[in-house]
Amino acid sequence: MAARATNADQDRRKPVTILVSIDGFRADYLDRGLTSPLSALARGGVTGPMRPSFPTKTYASHYAIVTGLHPDRHGIVGNRFEDPAHPGLMFTMAAHKDSFWWDQAEPIWVAAEKAGIPSAPLFWPGSDVKIQGTWASTWQHYDMDVSGRQRVDAAIDLLRRPAATRPRFLTLYFDEVDTQGHRYGPDSPELTAALMQVDGAMAHLRAELAALEQPANLVIVADHGMIATDPSRVIMIDQIADPADYHVVDEGPSAMIAPTPGREATLAAKLLAPHPHYRCMRKEDLPAHLRFGHNPRVAAFVCLAEPGWLLLGKVPAKGVDLGSHGYDNREPGMLALFIANGPAFAADKRIPTFDSVDIYPLLRDLIGLPPRPDIDGSDAPFNGVRRP
Missing domain, CATH: 3.30.1360.180 (Gyrase A; domain 2)
Structure with a gap:
């Protein structure tokens, strides 16, 4: 259990924003009755199905969420692609760290850093790259062997920093639901176990935030859903x-x-x-x-x-694979998880299907950045479910 914060530190603790991706968490997985902590967050906040951008693949979808732009505009057009301006090179999930791949758009952590807001995008695709000349204050190389609990603990450790260097925007990323969905399919016992595992990590996050007395606006998403294949x-x-x-x-x-x-x-x-x-x-x-x-x-x-x-x-x-994604983004099986919970959100609200690019303007609102008119997304879907 984390050490309790001092009274002086508590007085300085304003809400932080934590963006969480549970890769491959299809929207209707939440209805299976297997994820009590996540379901409690949904009941205590806002939920609804989220439509990913096309192509409904990991890197393209994650970058749409944090740029407010569809892949055709942000430039990460798949998990594998070429660039005519750089012949002979291929973007892959293993070879992607040259800045030019990412520089067609400005992710939320770069916007935050430019505004003097410390950020810590942990494991988010693209966060380990210098984009438009800017690094996040804190980032980590992706390592799938780091457990969900360890990922949560890394974020909590950052929130123990003094107020001047404490991140105000963080991300977390969990891959196990996607991994087991691919290997065994979306209706497999292995997928069930992965759902329960990430649910435990979310329970740990809530408990650690409470122990630290750190208020947080949690925005929990997935990049896409999953459809059975064979x-x-x-x-x-x-x-x-x-x-x-x-x-x-x-x-x-x-x-x-x-x-x-x-x-x-x-x-x-x-x-x-x-x-x-x-x-x-x-x-x-x-x-x-x-x-x-x-x-x-x-x-x-x-x-x-x-x-x-x-x-x-x-x-x-x-x-x-016995499960996959990348289909037309209008397919019901591609719909992704969305939950928002925290002091900025009303409780027990469900909203209609919205686009993943709408998350970016919501994040700008939460961390205090002005609206950006040149994006594809809008914060309109969240009108009426935000607290003043």
């Missing part, structure tokens, strides 16, 4: 077109395919023909609701699979 619903891209005509940039429920120079027409004839269970389009012809396809980093062709189907360049060595 090896019988896989389409191999090399069965659609000749591999000499293309290379696969990204794959899964949505795939980005780049033509070999001089072979675009041949590739287009194969990809754009009608196919069962998926549809391929030139990027400029994507449906308007996806808000995707204009950034130069988006490959020339984008293919979308039906829910439950996968488009793969090759079968992974570990086998085909």
Whole structure:
């Protein structure tokens, strides 16, 4: 148990804002009756389904949440992509730390630091990169072997700092729900265990904040949902077109395919023909609701699979996932968790489905930054559920 704060320190403790991502926590997981601490936070605050940006993949979705921009504008257009301005390089989840990948947008911690607000985005995608010339005051390299409880303890330790250096904005990130959803599917016992594990971490966070007598506005989100998949619903891209005509940039429920120079027409004839269970389009012809396809980093062709189907360049060595995400963001299975709880929020409120880019302006409100008009999101969905 954390040591109690002194009276003098308590007097200086104003509410902090903590943004929590539970990767892959589908909105309706909250209704399974397995997550008592999270459900208590929802009852004591505001909840509702959140629609992720497209593509509904981890890096693109997380950066939309903290920039208020859809991926086509913030530049992180998937978990794997190329940039024509940097030929020969590929952004991946393992190779992403050059600043130029991220500099098309300003995440909330950079805005906070520029305004003199100390921030500590712990493990959030992009937080371990210098963006637009600015680092967060505190950040950590991602390490999936750090337990949920240890991640909470790291944040609490930062809140024990003196008021002058104590972060006013923090993030936490939990990966286990997504990991088990991929490996075993969204209806598996392993997924159930992961839900209970992260629920325990949230209970620990609440207990430690209470022991420290630190008021906090918690904004708890997920980057996307999860839909069941299996090896019988896989389409191999090399069965659609000749591999000499293309290379696969990204794959899964949505795939980005780049033509070999001089072979675009041949590739287009194969990809754009009608196919069962998926549809391929030139990027400029994507449906308007996806808000995707204009950034130069988006490959020339984008293919979308039906829910439950996968488009793969090759079968992974570990086998085909039993759950996945990356589908059209209007699919119910892609809807993500949202809970807001703290002194800034009313209790027992449910709001209609809103877009993940709306979280960013809410965060600006909470940490005292002025509204930013040049973003895709709006804080309007939270009108009527905020306390004065």
